Amino acid sequence: MTSIADRVTELTGREAGAAVALGARQEWELHRVRLGDGASVFVKAVADRLPDGRLDGLFRAEALGLDWLGRSFGSPVPDVLGWDARTLVLSWVEERPPSGPAARRFGHQLAAMHLSGADSFGASWQGFIGPLPLDNTPARSWPRFYAEQRLAPYLRIAADRGALTPADVRTVERVMDSVEDLAGDPEPPARIHGDLWSGNVLWQDQGAVVVDPAAHGGHRETDLAMLALFGLPFFDQVRDAYNEAAPLAAGWRARVPLHQLHPLLVHVCLFGAAYRTTTLEAARAALRAAG
Template structure:
Protein backbone atom coordinates (compact mmCIF):
# COMPACT_ATOMS: atom_id res chain seq x y z
CA UNK A 1 0.00 0.00 0.00
CA UNK A 2 1.04 3.57 -0.64
CA UNK A 3 0.82 4.50 3.05
CA UNK A 4 3.20 1.65 3.89
CA UNK A 5 5.65 2.91 1.29
CA UNK A 6 5.49 6.42 2.76
CA UNK A 7 6.36 5.02 6.18
CA UNK A 8 9.28 3.06 4.76
CA UNK A 9 10.66 6.08 2.87
CA UNK A 10 10.11 8.81 5.46
CA UNK A 11 9.67 7.13 8.84
CA UNK A 12 6.33 8.96 9.18
CA UNK A 13 2.97 7.28 9.58
CA UNK A 14 0.55 8.26 6.79
CA UNK A 15 -3.02 7.85 7.99
CA UNK A 16 -4.51 8.35 4.54
CA UNK A 17 -3.59 9.38 1.01
CA UNK A 18 -6.00 11.49 -1.04
CA UNK A 19 -5.69 11.13 -4.86
CA UNK A 20 -5.05 14.41 -6.66
CA UNK A 21 -5.01 13.13 -10.22
CA UNK A 22 -2.68 11.76 -12.83
CA UNK A 23 0.18 13.54 -14.60
CA UNK A 24 1.82 11.79 -17.54
CA UNK A 25 2.29 8.16 -16.36
CA UNK A 26 2.27 8.77 -12.62
CA UNK A 27 -0.34 9.51 -9.99
CA UNK A 28 -0.24 12.24 -7.35
CA UNK A 29 -1.55 12.27 -3.77
CA UNK A 30 -1.76 14.39 -0.65
CA UNK A 31 -0.96 12.31 2.41
CA UNK A 32 -1.95 13.21 5.95
CA UNK A 33 0.40 11.97 8.65
CA UNK A 34 -0.19 10.90 12.23
CA UNK A 35 1.98 13.78 13.48
CA UNK A 36 -0.38 16.32 11.87
CA UNK A 37 1.77 16.96 8.81
CA UNK A 38 1.04 16.65 5.11
CA UNK A 39 3.08 15.24 2.27
CA UNK A 40 2.94 15.35 -1.52
CA UNK A 41 3.44 12.03 -3.28
CA UNK A 42 4.18 11.13 -6.88
CA UNK A 43 3.96 7.41 -7.58
CA UNK A 44 3.83 5.05 -10.50
CA UNK A 45 0.41 3.35 -10.53
CA UNK A 46 -0.16 0.28 -8.39
CA UNK A 47 -1.89 -1.52 -11.27
CA UNK A 48 1.43 -1.99 -13.03
CA UNK A 49 0.50 -0.02 -16.16
CA UNK A 50 3.78 1.89 -15.81
CA UNK A 51 6.54 -0.03 -14.09
CA UNK A 52 9.75 1.45 -12.75
CA UNK A 53 11.60 -0.16 -15.66
CA UNK A 54 9.66 2.10 -18.03
CA UNK A 55 11.15 5.19 -16.37
CA UNK A 56 14.52 4.13 -14.97
CA UNK A 57 15.90 6.67 -12.54
CA UNK A 58 12.90 9.01 -12.87
CA UNK A 59 12.30 9.75 -9.19
CA UNK A 60 15.97 9.47 -8.32
CA UNK A 61 16.72 12.18 -10.87
CA UNK A 62 14.01 14.45 -9.49
CA UNK A 63 14.93 13.87 -5.83
CA UNK A 64 18.64 14.43 -6.36
CA UNK A 65 17.93 17.41 -8.58
CA UNK A 66 15.79 19.07 -5.92
CA UNK A 67 18.44 18.35 -3.29
CA UNK A 68 21.15 19.85 -5.52
CA UNK A 69 19.11 22.96 -6.19
CA UNK A 70 18.28 23.16 -2.49
CA UNK A 71 21.93 23.36 -1.49
CA UNK A 72 22.13 26.83 -3.03
CA UNK A 73 21.75 29.63 -0.50
CA UNK A 74 18.22 31.01 -0.63
CA UNK A 75 17.09 28.31 -3.08
CA UNK A 76 13.34 27.95 -3.65
CA UNK A 77 13.54 24.17 -4.20
CA UNK A 78 10.93 22.02 -2.45
CA UNK A 79 12.11 19.70 0.34
CA UNK A 80 12.47 15.99 -0.43
CA UNK A 81 11.28 13.59 2.28
CA UNK A 82 12.08 10.28 0.59
CA UNK A 83 12.10 8.36 -2.66
CA UNK A 84 12.58 5.02 -4.35
CA UNK A 85 12.21 3.69 -7.90
CA UNK A 86 8.40 3.98 -7.81
CA UNK A 87 7.71 6.87 -5.45
CA UNK A 88 8.75 10.42 -4.58
CA UNK A 89 7.66 12.10 -1.35
CA UNK A 90 7.93 15.86 -0.78
CA UNK A 91 6.88 18.10 2.05
CA UNK A 92 3.42 19.49 1.25
CA UNK A 93 3.44 23.19 0.25
CA UNK A 94 0.35 25.32 0.75
CA UNK A 95 0.07 27.66 -2.21
CA UNK A 96 -0.68 31.36 -1.66
CA UNK A 97 -1.95 33.96 -4.11
CA UNK A 98 0.91 35.53 -6.09
CA UNK A 99 1.76 39.08 -5.03
CA UNK A 100 4.25 41.66 -6.34
CA UNK A 101 6.22 41.32 -3.10
CA UNK A 102 6.43 37.53 -3.44
CA UNK A 103 7.50 37.97 -7.08
CA UNK A 104 10.37 40.22 -6.07
CA UNK A 105 11.49 37.72 -3.46
CA UNK A 106 11.27 34.90 -5.99
CA UNK A 107 13.46 36.87 -8.40
CA UNK A 108 16.12 37.13 -5.69
CA UNK A 109 15.74 33.41 -4.82
CA UNK A 110 16.18 32.42 -8.46
CA UNK A 111 19.27 34.59 -8.84
CA UNK A 112 20.84 33.00 -5.73
CA UNK A 113 20.16 29.53 -7.06
CA UNK A 114 21.65 30.29 -10.47
CA UNK A 115 24.71 31.98 -9.00
CA UNK A 116 25.51 28.85 -6.98
CA UNK A 117 26.81 27.50 -10.27
CA UNK A 118 27.55 24.01 -11.56
CA UNK A 119 30.57 21.93 -12.49
CA UNK A 120 29.81 22.24 -16.18
CA UNK A 121 27.03 22.33 -18.75
CA UNK A 122 25.08 19.15 -18.07
CA UNK A 123 25.02 16.87 -15.04
CA UNK A 124 26.65 13.77 -13.64
CA UNK A 125 23.56 11.72 -14.47
CA UNK A 126 20.96 11.70 -17.21
CA UNK A 127 17.50 12.96 -16.35
CA UNK A 128 14.00 13.60 -17.59
CA UNK A 129 11.82 16.44 -18.76
CA UNK A 130 8.30 15.29 -18.02
CA UNK A 131 8.24 11.62 -19.09
CA UNK A 132 10.94 12.03 -21.75
CA UNK A 133 14.54 10.94 -21.07
CA UNK A 134 17.19 13.63 -21.21
CA UNK A 135 20.85 13.35 -22.15
CA UNK A 136 22.85 15.36 -19.61
CA UNK A 137 26.31 14.46 -20.89
CA UNK A 138 28.50 17.44 -20.09
CA UNK A 139 29.93 19.71 -22.76
CA UNK A 140 32.55 22.38 -22.29
CA UNK A 141 30.48 25.21 -23.78
CA UNK A 142 26.76 25.97 -23.55
CA UNK A 143 26.08 26.37 -27.31
CA UNK A 144 27.43 22.88 -27.96
CA UNK A 145 25.47 21.45 -25.03
CA UNK A 146 22.25 23.17 -26.11
CA UNK A 147 22.57 22.04 -29.72
CA UNK A 148 23.62 18.43 -29.04
CA UNK A 149 21.72 17.59 -25.83
CA UNK A 150 18.58 19.68 -26.15
CA UNK A 151 17.67 20.88 -29.65
CA UNK A 152 18.84 17.99 -31.82
CA UNK A 153 17.27 15.11 -29.81
CA UNK A 154 13.85 16.73 -29.57
CA UNK A 155 13.92 17.93 -33.16
CA UNK A 156 14.41 14.29 -34.16
CA UNK A 157 11.57 13.18 -31.87
CA UNK A 158 9.22 15.82 -33.28
CA UNK A 159 10.16 14.97 -36.87
CA UNK A 160 9.77 11.23 -36.28
CA UNK A 161 6.33 11.88 -34.87
CA UNK A 162 5.41 13.73 -38.07
CA UNK A 163 4.55 16.89 -36.15
CA UNK A 164 7.02 19.02 -38.13
CA UNK A 165 7.35 19.21 -41.89
CA UNK A 166 10.69 18.77 -43.69
CA UNK A 167 10.72 22.54 -44.24
CA UNK A 168 10.18 23.08 -40.49
CA UNK A 169 13.06 20.77 -39.71
CA UNK A 170 15.39 22.71 -41.99
CA UNK A 171 14.55 25.96 -40.19
CA UNK A 172 15.28 24.47 -36.77
CA UNK A 173 18.47 22.96 -38.14
CA UNK A 174 19.56 26.48 -39.07
CA UNK A 175 19.18 27.43 -35.40
CA UNK A 176 21.23 24.39 -34.41
CA UNK A 177 23.95 25.31 -36.90
CA UNK A 178 24.04 28.97 -35.78
CA UNK A 179 23.51 28.53 -32.05
CA UNK A 180 27.05 29.64 -31.17
CA UNK A 181 26.50 32.95 -32.95
CA UNK A 182 23.03 33.36 -31.46
CA UNK A 183 23.97 32.57 -27.85
CA UNK A 184 25.52 35.91 -26.86
CA UNK A 185 28.59 36.29 -24.71
CA UNK A 186 29.76 33.13 -22.89
CA UNK A 187 28.55 32.69 -19.31
CA UNK A 188 29.60 30.21 -16.62
CA UNK A 189 27.24 27.29 -16.01
CA UNK A 190 24.34 28.21 -13.75
CA UNK A 191 22.48 25.90 -11.36
CA UNK A 192 19.21 25.77 -13.30
CA UNK A 193 15.82 24.20 -12.69
CA UNK A 194 15.49 23.24 -16.35
CA UNK A 195 11.68 22.95 -16.56
CA UNK A 196 10.62 26.20 -14.95
CA UNK A 197 7.22 26.84 -16.42
CA UNK A 198 4.61 28.58 -14.28
CA UNK A 199 2.98 25.31 -13.18
CA UNK A 200 6.18 24.33 -11.39
CA UNK A 201 6.20 27.52 -9.30
CA UNK A 202 4.25 27.34 -6.03
CA UNK A 203 3.69 30.80 -4.63
CA UNK A 204 4.36 31.50 -0.97
CA UNK A 205 3.81 34.56 1.21
CA UNK A 206 7.52 35.33 0.91
CA UNK A 207 8.66 34.18 -2.51
CA UNK A 208 7.94 30.80 -4.08
CA UNK A 209 8.91 27.14 -4.07
CA UNK A 210 9.78 25.20 -7.22
CA UNK A 211 9.04 21.56 -8.01
CA UNK A 212 9.47 19.03 -10.86
CA UNK A 213 12.97 20.10 -11.90
CA UNK A 214 15.08 18.91 -14.77
CA UNK A 215 18.11 20.18 -12.89
CA UNK A 216 21.50 20.58 -14.54
CA UNK A 217 24.25 23.05 -15.22
CA UNK A 218 22.84 25.29 -17.91
CA UNK A 219 22.25 28.84 -19.08
CA UNK A 220 20.36 31.00 -16.60
CA UNK A 221 18.42 32.75 -19.37
CA UNK A 222 16.73 29.39 -20.05
CA UNK A 223 14.83 29.37 -16.74
CA UNK A 224 13.70 32.95 -17.23
CA UNK A 225 12.63 32.30 -20.80
CA UNK A 226 10.55 29.31 -19.72
CA UNK A 227 8.83 31.39 -17.04
CA UNK A 228 7.71 33.69 -19.86
CA UNK A 229 6.54 30.88 -22.14
CA UNK A 230 3.24 30.05 -20.46
CA UNK A 231 2.72 33.22 -18.45
CA UNK A 232 3.92 33.68 -14.87
CA UNK A 233 2.05 36.22 -12.72
CA UNK A 234 4.12 39.36 -12.01
CA UNK A 235 6.87 38.18 -14.36
CA UNK A 236 8.20 41.72 -14.82
CA UNK A 237 8.65 42.04 -11.05
CA UNK A 238 10.47 38.69 -10.96
CA UNK A 239 12.83 39.72 -13.76
CA UNK A 240 13.46 43.19 -12.35
CA UNK A 241 14.39 41.72 -8.96
CA UNK A 242 16.53 39.07 -10.64
CA UNK A 243 18.34 41.77 -12.62
CA UNK A 244 19.08 43.68 -9.43
CA UNK A 245 20.74 40.64 -7.88
CA UNK A 246 22.36 39.15 -11.01
CA UNK A 247 22.26 41.50 -14.01
CA UNK A 248 21.49 39.76 -17.28
CA UNK A 249 23.85 40.11 -20.23
CA UNK A 250 23.16 42.65 -22.95
CA UNK A 251 20.69 41.44 -25.57
CA UNK A 252 18.92 38.92 -23.35
CA UNK A 253 15.47 39.88 -24.63
CA UNK A 254 16.53 38.99 -28.17
CA UNK A 255 17.53 35.50 -26.98
CA UNK A 256 14.25 34.58 -25.28
CA UNK A 257 13.00 32.73 -28.37
CA UNK A 258 16.26 30.77 -28.63
CA UNK A 259 15.83 29.48 -25.09
CA UNK A 260 12.12 28.78 -25.58
CA UNK A 261 12.74 26.64 -28.64
CA UNK A 262 13.87 23.63 -26.59
CA UNK A 263 10.78 23.37 -24.33
CA UNK A 264 8.57 23.96 -27.36
CA UNK A 265 10.23 21.08 -29.21
CA UNK A 266 9.58 18.98 -26.10
CA UNK A 267 5.90 19.93 -26.30
CA UNK A 268 5.74 19.02 -29.99
CA UNK A 269 7.39 15.69 -29.14
CA UNK A 270 4.81 15.02 -26.43
CA UNK A 271 1.62 16.54 -27.81
CA UNK A 272 2.10 16.77 -31.56
CA UNK A 273 1.33 19.46 -34.11
CA UNK A 274 -0.79 21.55 -31.73
CA UNK A 275 2.48 23.27 -30.76
CA UNK A 276 3.95 23.40 -34.27
CA UNK A 277 3.04 27.03 -35.05
CA UNK A 278 4.42 28.40 -31.78
CA UNK A 279 7.56 26.32 -32.18
CA UNK A 280 8.25 27.58 -35.67
CA UNK A 281 7.58 31.17 -34.63
CA UNK A 282 10.22 30.73 -31.92
CA UNK A 283 12.70 29.19 -34.39
CA UNK A 284 12.33 32.09 -36.81
CA UNK A 285 12.53 34.64 -33.99
CA UNK A 286 15.68 32.95 -32.66
CA UNK A 287 17.36 33.31 -36.06
CA UNK A 288 16.59 37.03 -36.18
CA UNK A 289 17.46 37.73 -32.54
Protein backbone atom coordinates in the same frame (compact mmCIF):
# COMPACT_ATOMS: atom_id res chain seq x y z
CA MET B 1 -0.10 -4.22 -4.29
CA THR B 2 1.52 -1.85 -1.76
CA SER B 3 -0.64 1.14 -0.82
CA ILE B 4 0.58 4.72 -1.11
CA ALA B 5 0.49 5.08 2.69
CA ASP B 6 2.61 1.95 3.12
CA ARG B 7 5.11 3.25 0.56
CA VAL B 8 5.38 6.57 2.44
CA THR B 9 5.93 4.77 5.75
CA GLU B 10 8.61 2.60 4.23
CA LEU B 11 10.44 5.48 2.53
CA THR B 12 10.28 8.02 5.36
CA GLY B 13 10.23 5.84 8.47
CA ARG B 14 7.17 7.79 9.67
CA GLU B 15 3.68 6.39 10.14
CA ALA B 16 1.37 7.46 7.33
CA GLY B 17 -2.40 7.63 7.12
CA ALA B 18 -4.65 7.32 4.10
CA ALA B 19 -3.68 9.00 0.85
CA VAL B 20 -5.91 11.63 -0.75
CA ALA B 21 -5.72 11.54 -4.54
CA LEU B 22 -4.89 14.89 -6.18
CA GLY B 23 -5.20 13.76 -9.79
CA ALA B 24 -2.55 12.79 -12.30
CA ARG B 25 0.05 14.46 -14.49
CA GLN B 26 1.82 12.81 -17.40
CA GLU B 27 2.34 9.19 -16.30
CA TRP B 28 2.32 9.56 -12.54
CA GLU B 29 -0.33 10.06 -9.88
CA LEU B 30 -0.32 12.73 -7.17
CA HIS B 31 -1.37 12.35 -3.52
CA ARG B 32 -1.48 14.17 -0.21
CA VAL B 33 -0.72 11.93 2.75
CA ARG B 34 -1.19 12.90 6.39
CA LEU B 35 1.47 11.55 8.73
CA GLY B 36 0.88 10.34 12.25
CA ASP B 37 2.33 13.57 13.69
CA GLY B 38 -0.20 15.65 11.73
CA ALA B 39 2.17 16.88 9.05
CA SER B 40 1.31 16.37 5.39
CA VAL B 41 3.57 15.16 2.59
CA PHE B 42 3.24 15.29 -1.19
CA VAL B 43 3.63 12.02 -3.09
CA LYS B 44 4.26 11.33 -6.76
CA ALA B 45 3.83 7.71 -7.78
CA VAL B 46 4.23 5.96 -11.10
CA ALA B 47 0.78 4.78 -12.16
CA ASP B 48 0.21 1.11 -11.25
CA ARG B 49 -0.85 0.41 -14.84
CA LEU B 50 2.70 1.12 -16.02
CA PRO B 51 5.11 -1.83 -15.97
CA ASP B 52 8.23 -1.80 -13.84
CA GLY B 53 11.06 -0.09 -15.71
CA ARG B 54 8.81 2.16 -17.81
CA LEU B 55 10.19 5.32 -16.17
CA ASP B 56 13.36 3.98 -14.58
CA GLY B 57 15.46 6.83 -13.26
CA LEU B 58 12.75 9.50 -13.30
CA PHE B 59 12.31 9.89 -9.55
CA ARG B 60 16.02 9.41 -8.97
CA ALA B 61 16.70 12.33 -11.32
CA GLU B 62 14.09 14.49 -9.62
CA ALA B 63 15.32 13.67 -6.12
CA LEU B 64 18.95 14.32 -7.00
CA GLY B 65 18.01 17.51 -8.83
CA LEU B 66 15.97 18.86 -5.91
CA ASP B 67 18.76 18.01 -3.48
CA TRP B 68 21.30 19.78 -5.73
CA LEU B 69 19.12 22.87 -6.15
CA GLY B 70 18.48 22.81 -2.41
CA ARG B 71 22.17 23.30 -1.70
CA SER B 72 22.05 26.79 -3.17
CA PHE B 73 21.63 29.85 -0.94
CA GLY B 74 17.99 30.50 -0.04
CA SER B 75 16.93 27.69 -2.37
CA PRO B 76 13.21 27.69 -3.21
CA VAL B 77 12.62 23.92 -3.35
CA PRO B 78 10.73 21.38 -1.18
CA ASP B 79 12.60 18.85 0.95
CA VAL B 80 13.04 15.33 -0.42
CA LEU B 81 11.81 12.95 2.30
CA GLY B 82 12.24 9.67 0.45
CA TRP B 83 12.16 8.02 -2.94
CA ASP B 84 12.45 4.79 -4.88
CA ALA B 85 11.91 3.80 -8.50
CA ARG B 86 8.12 4.23 -8.33
CA THR B 87 7.54 6.82 -5.57
CA LEU B 88 8.80 10.27 -4.55
CA VAL B 89 7.89 11.85 -1.20
CA LEU B 90 8.33 15.60 -0.70
CA SER B 91 7.51 18.07 2.02
CA TRP B 92 4.06 19.61 1.58
CA VAL B 93 3.92 23.16 0.22
CA GLU B 94 0.89 25.21 1.24
CA GLU B 95 0.28 27.59 -1.64
CA ARG B 96 -0.68 31.25 -1.34
CA PRO B 97 -2.00 33.70 -3.96
CA PRO B 98 0.74 35.34 -6.05
CA SER B 99 1.60 38.94 -5.25
CA GLY B 100 4.03 41.64 -6.33
CA PRO B 101 6.16 41.40 -3.16
CA ALA B 102 6.32 37.60 -3.44
CA ALA B 103 7.32 37.96 -7.09
CA ARG B 104 10.18 40.28 -6.25
CA ARG B 105 11.38 37.91 -3.54
CA PHE B 106 11.17 35.01 -6.00
CA GLY B 107 13.28 36.96 -8.49
CA HIS B 108 15.99 37.32 -5.83
CA GLN B 109 15.69 33.63 -4.87
CA LEU B 110 16.06 32.54 -8.49
CA ALA B 111 19.11 34.75 -8.99
CA ALA B 112 20.78 33.31 -5.88
CA MET B 113 20.07 29.76 -7.05
CA HIS B 114 21.54 30.43 -10.49
CA LEU B 115 24.61 32.14 -9.08
CA SER B 116 25.38 29.09 -6.93
CA GLY B 117 26.75 27.69 -10.17
CA ALA B 118 27.55 24.25 -11.50
CA ASP B 119 30.71 22.32 -12.33
CA SER B 120 29.74 22.07 -16.00
CA PHE B 121 26.81 22.27 -18.35
CA GLY B 122 24.75 19.14 -17.73
CA ALA B 123 24.84 17.08 -14.55
CA SER B 124 26.34 13.98 -12.98
CA TRP B 125 23.00 12.15 -13.30
CA GLN B 126 20.91 11.41 -16.37
CA GLY B 127 17.76 13.47 -16.35
CA PHE B 128 14.15 13.62 -17.44
CA ILE B 129 11.95 16.45 -18.66
CA GLY B 130 8.43 15.28 -18.03
CA PRO B 131 8.48 11.59 -19.02
CA LEU B 132 11.18 12.10 -21.69
CA PRO B 133 14.86 11.28 -21.07
CA LEU B 134 17.17 14.31 -20.86
CA ASP B 135 20.84 13.92 -21.80
CA ASN B 136 22.87 15.51 -19.01
CA THR B 137 26.30 14.36 -20.17
CA PRO B 138 28.62 17.11 -18.87
CA ALA B 139 29.91 19.61 -21.45
CA ARG B 140 32.11 22.70 -21.35
CA SER B 141 30.44 24.73 -24.14
CA TRP B 142 26.85 25.85 -23.69
CA PRO B 143 26.04 26.50 -27.38
CA ARG B 144 27.01 22.97 -28.47
CA PHE B 145 25.44 21.47 -25.33
CA TYR B 146 22.20 23.25 -26.15
CA ALA B 147 22.21 22.29 -29.82
CA GLU B 148 23.26 18.67 -29.38
CA GLN B 149 21.67 17.71 -26.03
CA ARG B 150 18.65 20.00 -25.76
CA LEU B 151 17.47 20.58 -29.35
CA ALA B 152 18.63 17.66 -31.51
CA PRO B 153 17.09 14.76 -29.52
CA TYR B 154 13.60 16.30 -29.41
CA LEU B 155 13.79 17.49 -32.99
CA ARG B 156 14.37 13.85 -34.00
CA ILE B 157 11.47 12.59 -31.89
CA ALA B 158 9.11 15.25 -33.23
CA ALA B 159 10.09 14.46 -36.81
CA ASP B 160 9.82 10.69 -36.29
CA ARG B 161 6.31 11.14 -34.88
CA GLY B 162 5.27 13.21 -37.90
CA ALA B 163 4.63 16.39 -35.88
CA LEU B 164 7.24 18.36 -37.88
CA THR B 165 7.81 18.30 -41.64
CA PRO B 166 11.24 18.00 -43.29
CA ALA B 167 11.10 21.75 -43.98
CA ASP B 168 10.33 22.41 -40.32
CA VAL B 169 13.30 20.28 -39.31
CA ARG B 170 15.60 22.28 -41.58
CA THR B 171 14.43 25.53 -39.95
CA VAL B 172 15.37 24.27 -36.49
CA GLU B 173 18.63 22.84 -37.82
CA ARG B 174 19.55 26.33 -39.04
CA VAL B 175 19.29 27.49 -35.43
CA MET B 176 21.50 24.60 -34.31
CA ASP B 177 24.07 25.39 -37.00
CA SER B 178 24.15 29.07 -35.95
CA VAL B 179 23.93 28.57 -32.19
CA GLU B 180 27.41 29.95 -31.44
CA ASP B 181 26.44 33.23 -33.10
CA LEU B 182 23.04 33.31 -31.38
CA ALA B 183 24.14 32.47 -27.84
CA GLY B 184 25.69 35.80 -26.83
CA ASP B 185 28.79 36.19 -24.72
CA PRO B 186 29.88 33.06 -22.80
CA GLU B 187 28.60 32.68 -19.26
CA PRO B 188 29.61 30.14 -16.59
CA PRO B 189 27.23 27.25 -15.92
CA ALA B 190 24.29 28.29 -13.75
CA ARG B 191 22.37 26.05 -11.34
CA ILE B 192 19.05 26.01 -13.19
CA HIS B 193 15.66 24.37 -12.69
CA GLY B 194 15.43 23.43 -16.37
CA ASP B 195 11.62 23.06 -16.66
CA LEU B 196 10.46 26.29 -15.08
CA TRP B 197 7.01 26.90 -16.53
CA SER B 198 4.41 28.68 -14.41
CA GLY B 199 2.78 25.44 -13.23
CA ASN B 200 6.00 24.49 -11.47
CA VAL B 201 6.01 27.67 -9.37
CA LEU B 202 4.14 27.39 -6.04
CA TRP B 203 3.61 30.82 -4.53
CA GLN B 204 4.32 31.65 -0.90
CA ASP B 205 3.79 34.79 1.15
CA GLN B 206 7.52 35.41 0.81
CA GLY B 207 8.69 34.23 -2.59
CA ALA B 208 7.92 30.87 -4.16
CA VAL B 209 8.82 27.18 -4.17
CA VAL B 210 9.73 25.48 -7.47
CA VAL B 211 8.94 21.84 -8.16
CA ASP B 212 9.29 19.17 -10.88
CA PRO B 213 12.76 20.23 -11.99
CA ALA B 214 14.88 19.01 -14.87
CA ALA B 215 17.84 20.41 -12.92
CA HIS B 216 21.26 20.76 -14.49
CA GLY B 217 24.07 23.19 -15.13
CA GLY B 218 22.73 25.41 -17.87
CA HIS B 219 22.31 28.98 -19.07
CA ARG B 220 20.46 31.16 -16.59
CA GLU B 221 18.43 32.84 -19.34
CA THR B 222 16.75 29.48 -19.97
CA ASP B 223 14.71 29.54 -16.73
CA LEU B 224 13.60 33.13 -17.30
CA ALA B 225 12.63 32.44 -20.90
CA MET B 226 10.47 29.51 -19.87
CA LEU B 227 8.78 31.52 -17.12
CA ALA B 228 7.80 34.00 -19.82
CA LEU B 229 6.69 31.34 -22.30
CA PHE B 230 3.52 30.17 -20.56
CA GLY B 231 2.63 33.29 -18.60
CA LEU B 232 3.76 33.56 -14.98
CA PRO B 233 1.74 36.00 -12.82
CA PHE B 234 3.80 39.10 -11.96
CA PHE B 235 6.52 37.94 -14.35
CA ASP B 236 7.79 41.50 -14.93
CA GLN B 237 8.40 41.92 -11.20
CA VAL B 238 10.22 38.57 -11.04
CA ARG B 239 12.44 39.49 -13.99
CA ASP B 240 13.18 43.01 -12.76
CA ALA B 241 14.11 41.81 -9.28
CA TYR B 242 16.29 39.09 -10.81
CA ASN B 243 18.01 41.67 -12.99
CA GLU B 244 18.75 43.82 -9.95
CA ALA B 245 20.38 40.90 -8.13
CA ALA B 246 22.13 39.32 -11.14
CA PRO B 247 22.13 41.70 -14.14
CA LEU B 248 21.41 39.95 -17.41
CA ALA B 249 23.88 40.23 -20.28
CA ALA B 250 23.33 42.66 -23.13
CA GLY B 251 20.98 41.30 -25.79
CA TRP B 252 19.10 38.93 -23.49
CA ARG B 253 15.70 39.97 -24.84
CA ALA B 254 16.66 38.94 -28.37
CA ARG B 255 17.75 35.53 -27.09
CA VAL B 256 14.44 34.65 -25.44
CA PRO B 257 13.15 32.70 -28.50
CA LEU B 258 16.38 30.69 -28.64
CA HIS B 259 15.93 29.56 -25.04
CA GLN B 260 12.24 28.84 -25.57
CA LEU B 261 12.93 26.52 -28.48
CA HIS B 262 13.89 23.55 -26.29
CA PRO B 263 10.70 23.48 -24.15
CA LEU B 264 8.61 24.04 -27.27
CA LEU B 265 10.21 21.05 -29.00
CA VAL B 266 9.52 18.98 -25.88
CA HIS B 267 5.87 20.05 -26.09
CA VAL B 268 5.75 19.00 -29.74
CA CYS B 269 7.07 15.58 -28.70
CA LEU B 270 4.51 15.25 -25.90
CA PHE B 271 1.43 16.90 -27.41
CA GLY B 272 1.96 16.81 -31.15
CA ALA B 273 1.54 19.36 -33.92
CA ALA B 274 -0.54 21.73 -31.77
CA TYR B 275 2.80 23.31 -30.79
CA ARG B 276 4.31 23.22 -34.28
CA THR B 277 3.52 26.83 -35.25
CA THR B 278 4.80 28.31 -31.98
CA THR B 279 7.97 26.25 -32.25
CA LEU B 280 8.69 27.44 -35.78
CA GLU B 281 7.95 31.05 -34.81
CA ALA B 282 10.53 30.76 -32.01
CA ALA B 283 13.10 29.26 -34.39
CA ARG B 284 12.61 32.02 -36.95
CA ALA B 285 12.71 34.72 -34.25
CA ALA B 286 15.98 33.27 -32.93
CA LEU B 287 17.47 33.42 -36.43
CA ARG B 288 16.28 36.99 -37.00
CA ALA B 289 18.07 38.04 -33.81
CA ALA B 290 21.35 37.17 -35.48
CA GLY B 291 20.63 39.72 -38.19
